[in-house]
Every structure is written in structure tokens, then in C-alpha cells.
Amino acid sequence: MPTLCRLPRLRTQPTTSMIQAISRTGVRLLLTLLILCFATGCTSDRERRIPGEPTRVVVWDFGGVPGHQEWIKGAVERFNAGRDDIEIELEIRDWATQRESLISSTIIGAGPDIIRCHHKYSVEFGELGGLLPMERFADWPEVKARIFPNVLEHVKYNGQHYGVPVTMLPFVLAVNTDIMARYDLDVPTTWEGMLEAGRILKEYDLQAFTMPAGLNLDTAYRFLPLLYGAGGRVFNHDWTQAGFNGPAGKAALEFLVRMKDEGYMPAASAAYAFDENAAHWSTEKAAMSIEGPWWQDTVLGDFGFDTDKLALAQVPMPATAYEDNPRGVLLDVVMVAITGYTPVAEEAWTVLKALNVDDPVWQQPNPKMGGIPTQLAAYAPGVESPYIDLDELAESARRGIGWPGHPAITQVQRHIADAVNLAMSGVMTPADALDQAAVEVNEVLSDY
Template identity: 65%
Template sequence: MYVKRILIPLFVGLIACGGDDRPRPGELTTVVLWEFGGVPGLRAWVRQAVADFNAARSDIQIELEFRDWATQRESLISTTIVGDGPDIVRVHHKYSVEFGELGGLYALENFPDFPEVKERILDNVWELVEYDGKHYGLPVTMLPFVLAVNTDIMARLGLEVPKTWDEMLALGPKFAGTGIEPFTMPGGVNLDTAYRFLPLLYKAGGRVFNEDWSAAAFDGPAGQAALEFLVEMKNKGYLPAGSAAYRFDENAAHWSTGKAALSIEGPWWQDIVQGNYDFDLNNLALAQVPGPAEPLEPHPSRTLLDVIMIAITGYTKVPNEAWEVVKALDLDHPVWRNPNPTMGGIPTLKAAYAEGVQSDYIDLDQLATAGANGLGWPGHPAITQIQRHIADAVNMALTGSLSPKEALDFAAEEVNEVLSDY
């Protein structure tokens, strides 16, 4: 059953019977901030930024709580039902559509200065937090998917970074006898797998759904070609033998220990491979994700883009104070004007890419190019369930349980059943 059938009546009823506990002039206002997930560098920054804000302000104090990344949707559902919870949340952009529609998030158009704020953020990321013409979160960091390259391996073998799938396949024989695979990726039954398949689908001109989101489209020519490419890489030994069981951690360990040259990753990779595996960053480069020589469907070639947004909840009693906090921490703070690898993503602020900006990111230009050409997962309420079906299809094809076409067709049938409920 579509969750809005349950939530909207409850939400409206709770608002109708709720008391007026909005802040009164002269009183200290507490703004509750829930931070979901986050790499260690981001968490450390948030703690310090909140402490600095609280020390500088006598009218607003932030109450900070860190929450597990995997509990975002459940937390938003429960707090929306009861009409009580945090005033601000840092979450994945995909929840803007579902909870914007339900009233669980607050439209930024309610703030008079939103047009000026909107102008300071990169244009293409706003579509990811939009529902029905309104925006339900401030896009703060973006995570475009790119190709991570071990330049030491490529240089020792005298190889160029591939730009197409055919060029990736052509690399394979050059690795014979080295004990190193050209490419590695998570291929297990997990969302990491879906997140590596989608950049290839988008590069080939494919999309997850048809135009009106009434049916799956990832099983079309682009999806089949992408999965056939991965299966060919696997069958020829150009992927690790155990990759069909890999999650993110196994894949990161395989690449970081010099056992594979290429992997599809993003702005988190630099900090992860250095911090967790002591990888020499002199041997890391980034490039665009390869695709077919020409798109296979009538859509432009894109790459996958995730966005982390900071959003104000629809039931907050202190929206104006929450907006002050959002702007202070996630718009005006200088950290967003200098792309920082320890933050887990690159900023969406236009000023971060102005001439003369210094950054410790390796190949920031490649990340920025991918970000400008990025396309997110569709903001469908059941997108996590749909991602699991796609991951299952990739895994079944990589293990040989089904052919690429059979696996995608089966997943599409499952997804179409999901879509029929909405």
C-alpha cells in the first residue's frame, strides 16, 4: 500500500490537534539536528561547527544527534506520523520526493531569501530535491561516480586509461600472468552492486524507468549491453573471481592492495583508500566512467550522481530558526568553499569551483565534470526496493544463474509489480 494513504490523514490530524509551542520573543530556541551517517571527517566538522555556532549565538542553540545511515526512511516515517522529531535532517536526496509529497519536509520556497540561496548552488543538483515545483532540501554535497585508476599499475603495463567498454575489454590480455585484474566492482546481493551498474546504464543512454515512471526501463538495450559487458569481463577473468560476493569493503580492499587497476567509485575513494588501507595517493587518478562508443538509447549519456541534502522537517515549530541554522552551517560556512576529501563528497556551492580555489582533492576537475553531467536515482518512494532488484539481477548474471537478458527481464517484472502499487 502506498505509504501516503496512511501518513497524510495521520499527519493532518496531528497538526490539527497539536498545541502552539512555537518560540516566543526573547526566549532561547533549541533546534534539533539529526545527522544520518557521514564519514569521520564530516562528523568531526559537524561537531565543531555546532559547538562554534552555539558559542556565538545567544538566541538559538543546536541540539545535535548522530543517527545510522540505514535508518533514514524509517526515522522519517515515524517522526512524520507522530508529528514530532528533529527540526533539521541531513539525508539522501531521494527522500525529498516521498516526504515532500507527504508533508514530512518543509518547502524552501517558504523562505523569502530562497531565490538568492538557490543562485549560489550548482543548477543541475536542484532537480534531485524537487517535487511538484518545490524544493525540499538544500543540496550540500554531491557524489558523482567516476573511474578510480591505479596509475602505478597502468604505467608499469604501459596502458592508457580506457574511455569505452571496448577499450576496457582490450586491456584484459595485457594483464595476463600479472595476478592483477583490470577491473573490480562489488557484485554481491547488495546496494553497492546496483550503484556500480547504474553509471554504466546511464553512460549507455539508459534509464531506470520509462518517462512516466509506470514501468521499468533498465532492461532495455542499454541495460542489457551494460550487463553483457560486465559478464564478459567476468567470464574472461578481467574481474576478481570472488567479485560476485563483494560488497564495498571487499572491493575497496582488493583495489587498494594493488590487485586491480580500475574501479567505479566517487569522491569518498581518496579518503577511504588512504585512511583505511594506507594507499599511496601518488598512484591515484580519476577519470570519467567508460561507456559504449555511442549511446544505445535516445537519452544523453550521463553518469550517476548522489546528493546529500540538509532538509527542514514539515512538523518543525521553528522553521525560521532552523533555516538560520541551515544557512550558517551548510551554506555560509567556509568549509563548503574549499572541496575537502575528508568530507566524503564535493560541495554543491558554485564558489567552490571558482578560479583560484585550492583543494586537496585529486583530479577535482574530473569530479566536477562528472557532477555537472550527473543524474541521480529516480526519487521514487520505493527506490531502495527497486535498487535491490537491480542488484539481484546483476548478481544472478555474474554468477551465471541467468543470462543478462533473463536476469534483467526478471528484475523488471518484479519492479513493475512494485510500481503498480503507486
């Protein structure tokens, strides 16, 4: 991973990005001072140890499908019932509020001891000191040995791991097999095959493909599998410039715009977020969508879709790569981490292991959990799973490429989503939209 400077470089003339960078640096300084304050015991209002009472460990669980939420509530109840020395206080929070919640809670000094969140925060908050490196715990090597090595790289920064990856979210192509069989179509493996399927299905007032393309991060997450499949990358090789506006990125966005303009995607897709897209696919108006291991439980539980008609396949790629990077698909990871300001680190580690390492739920892939486990034991011979096409999910995970572990990756994702939306709305050409986003991203990168 390229070395990232903690402080932004100064320029001779003040610019908007410079002011933003100074603001970010001020937040970092404040966070650092607060973390030092917590470490030296100046946070009596956060006292977790009270004589004669169990040590309180606060867990913030961001997001999670209903099955995950049901599991963690039960797991916490079982833990609390079986221990008299530690008591877990669980708070389930909205997935979309992770970054803002973590920053604000750290500033006011009333944050959690354990968080379940996106792996990208291992870099941003690991850099700030807001997360503890797992290497501080003596039995971390034993825990690490139970997890796929390539997935551990997603929570690693400057040689240390700032969380335990618990679920993998490999992106795949969700296919309505009934639609495909009705019109004698094979599942396409290339963009060219997608266009041909679109041409045929349009004759029957159906769309071949649907995806979120609105002003939301769901859009960036559907664009990236196509970018990676075309050989593209988010940044250049040393992470100093945007790379998503290269030949692969422009080809991927041109492909999506063509799919929409030809009528092979919903006309309203530029206004879709996840829910609108799921509803469109589940009501059988489109045959395919780029999704992940959460899809099976979502379409069944939220829309009553008959999952006998669901199949998973690899995300189609262009017949020929547009850039020389190894081709792959997006892999996301959910991690559990311990905050850098917790006053009860050892107790938090005990809780983390009990809930997120030793619990049997992590030894069997279960679609109700919204992702596939990161532990090797879950894929041992003889392990059975109700997942549809688990082999396709595993293959996608094997080929998976994550978002770059850069502290500003959330800003980058938003700029990419904006570019895709502008092109899909017809406001700008794909090339112009991506180039404009690249200018903004380059300003962000120049601050590191």
C-alpha cells in the same frame, strides 16, 4: 517530471502488490494525520520552545565520512557557543537507516527538525508532506542563487524544492596509476578498452576492474553509470515501465558478466559490498573501480593507500550507444532538509543556513567531506583544493544524471541490485535477471 498519482489504482483481483500498495497508502494516511496533528499543536512532548531557555533544534545527520562528522561536530559547537537563542542538538546516524528512521520517527512524533540525507527522499517525503518546501522561506531565492541550477533539480518535486543540496557525488573511474604504468596501459575510455586491459593484467595475476556486486545498494550504484553510459535509463519516458532491461541495460550487465567470467574481475565480487571492494582495490589487486569523491579519503584513511598512485577518469562507455538517450554518468546528491512536522521552522531554517550554506567549508572542495560542494563559489578562479583530479569530478558532475525522482526509487534500486547479483553469481543470464527485475518494478510503478 511525469505526474505521479498519490493513491494506487484499484484492481478487480487482489494481488500481493495490491496489498503492498494498500499498506503503503495506510502509512501515507497515518503520516498525513500525524503531520496535521503536529501542525495544530497536539505534540506537547515535542515542545522546542521553553520560556527562559534557547529554542532547541534537533538535527539528524545521516552518514558522512569521518571528516564530515568531525566538521559538523565542530560547527555545532561553534554555533551553540555563539548563540543564546537557539541550541542545536546533533545526532549522527547510520546512512543505511535513513528511510526507516524517517518513517518511524514521523509515526511516533519524535523526529528531528533538520535532516541530512539522500536527495531521493525529497520526492518521497515531499509528496507525503514530511518535508517543508524551501519556497516558504522568504530568502530562499538568495540561497538558491548560490547553488548549481542542475543540482537543484535533484531536490525538486512538483515545482518546489524540498531540501538544500550541499554535496555532489559524481561517479568516476578510480585508477591505480602505478599498475597501469607498470604494464604500459592507457586508462581505457571504452568497454572494449576495459576488456583489453583485463586480458593483459590477467597475465600478471591482476584484475583490471573491481566493484561491489553483492545484495546491496552499492551494486545498483555501480551498475547505473554503465547503464547511463550506454544510453539507457531506469524507466521509460513517462515512468510507467522499467527501462533498465532495455538494450543498454542488458549490454551493460553482459559486459560485467564477461569481465568476471574472463577473470578480469575478482571471482568473489558477487559477495562484495563497499568495504570488501575498497579493500580489494586498495591492496592493489585490481587497477580500476567505479567510485566517487569519497574514494580519495577512504583509501588513504582506511587503508593507508598511497594517493600519489590514484588518478580519476571518466567512466568508460561502449564505443557505440545502445539507446538514443543522451549518454552520461550517475550523479548523486546529499541534501539538508527541514521536516514537515517541525514546530520551529524558522529557527530550523536559521540553523540550516548557518551550517550548510554560510559555513566556509562549502566554498572549497575538500576530500575529507566525502563529496564536492554544490555552491558556485567553490569553483571560482583562485580557489585551491587538495582534491586529486577535481576537473574530472567536475566534468562528471556536469554530465551527471541522477536516479529518477520517483517515490518508490529505493524499491527500484533494490530490484536492480538483485538482478545484477543474480547475473554476476551465475544464477541467471543478464537478460533474464533484468527482465525478472523489470516485472517486479512494473508492479511497483503500477501503484502510482
